[in-house]
Amino acid sequence: MLHTFELDGEYLALDVNSGALHVLTKLAYDICGKLESPLGEKPPVELFELGYPKEEVELAYGELYSLFEQNLLFSPDFVVTMPDNQKMPLKALCLHVAHDCNMRCGYCFADTGEYCGKRELMTPETGMKAIDFLIESSGHIKNLEVDFFGGEPLMALDTVKIVTEYGKSRASQVGKSINFTLTTNGALLDDETIEYLDREMYNLVLSVDGRKSVNDNMRRFPGGGSTYEKIIPAFQKLAKTREENGTSYYVRGTFTAKNLDFSEDVFHLSDLGFGEISVEPVALDESHPLALKDEMLPRIFEEYEKLAIGLVKRIEQGEHINFFHFIVDLEAGPCVYKRVKGCGAGCEYIAVTPSGDLYPCHQFAGMEDYRLGNIYSGFNDSAKPLRKRFENANIYTKPECGKCFAKFFCGGGCAAAGVKYAGGEIENNYKIGCELERKRLECALYLQAKTSSGN
């Protein structure tokens, strides 16, 4: 399978089954549009009807044929036999230390922190039990992860501190390590907390939507008031420290139907000094007033292109700016196993609620049909078929993925989006999510082509 596209005057070809990315002349691009696999040694006669000189067509075709022979163009499809369950043990927890929040965001998927349940914080005991569960379930895997999530996890900072200390100690005792991450809205960040988080967390996700008007329209305190004014100085301090230390963080925003000009939010965050930026499409039922809809796709595609072109300019001017969804590593990216199954929910990755209930991921928390067990009693036997379905969901078993050019970069999409927005099954594809994934990949590849050496 070959995917060709044009963006900002660049003609690009992604050979889907090898991952090879080619920058083409307009002639080679036009020829590719006429070709079908397998290629023959001689150019098909219809290529000479494209309006280019015969010798030029023969030269370009010869070059394309050479790539075909090297399995870099129209390379053959392949099927990866996924590792058996023994090779995919649990390795990551989403630890919901707070089912409560001190903001009221317009697009919150978590029912303003309650997750359709009650407002509660996780006790340190439950958090430590979750650490034990993770380590005992992790088999041969040495690199483990725990993400403190909510609600707002800093509302349970005592639990965060105790669980982090316990987790690092327990992991080292058994020759493993746990990378702790935390996602925060920033409302409770003070100097002491910033110092703690910078010291103890492997990665930090800092939630802010961009421009003040956009942010404050969506991300509100319960009693009103600008969250932007409160959080930006703290986020800037934290980000500066992380950049100086070379440690990970992201400022992370959401765009909705109300700010389809979201490239302005990305550039605003960049202008505030943030180098690691993620601004992502909201995922909501189409009946929601903030939801992205099919008819908005051309506008969103245009905005992604504008963002990609703008990023190239800023990078060329020496600015440090990484837009998370345009990052691809064509040389040392994930192995094919990882590419075949992106979502680890229900097998590699489990969410734990404050009461210790286990769910396939944070998106399912509070959905009784998807409760897999409890941290104190383990996985329910009755949940085995469901866990098996999660394990089996990958680009080969999801019907829509097979024909998609982005499949080895996407990994199959979000199971929860399939359940919530695409007909109720984890194997279903959320159409808007897929469309945006494909567009983002084109932009990411364009960025690679523009910023790679020699171009």
Added chain:
Amino acid sequence: MKNIKTINKKTYSDTTFAGCGECRSSCQSACKTSCTVANQLCENKKRLEKTADTVTVR
């Protein structure tokens, strides 16, 4: 080549037989800042050099 510049030197065939599981668990949900596997890095960074018996380096 006059008409084609290939950006990457390695392709999937170079990594097909990895699968050690030590990489970050990826979440595809928008709210977790993932939505893709492509921006993840291989934790087993040395495999390309060390495992020439199982991995073809172009």
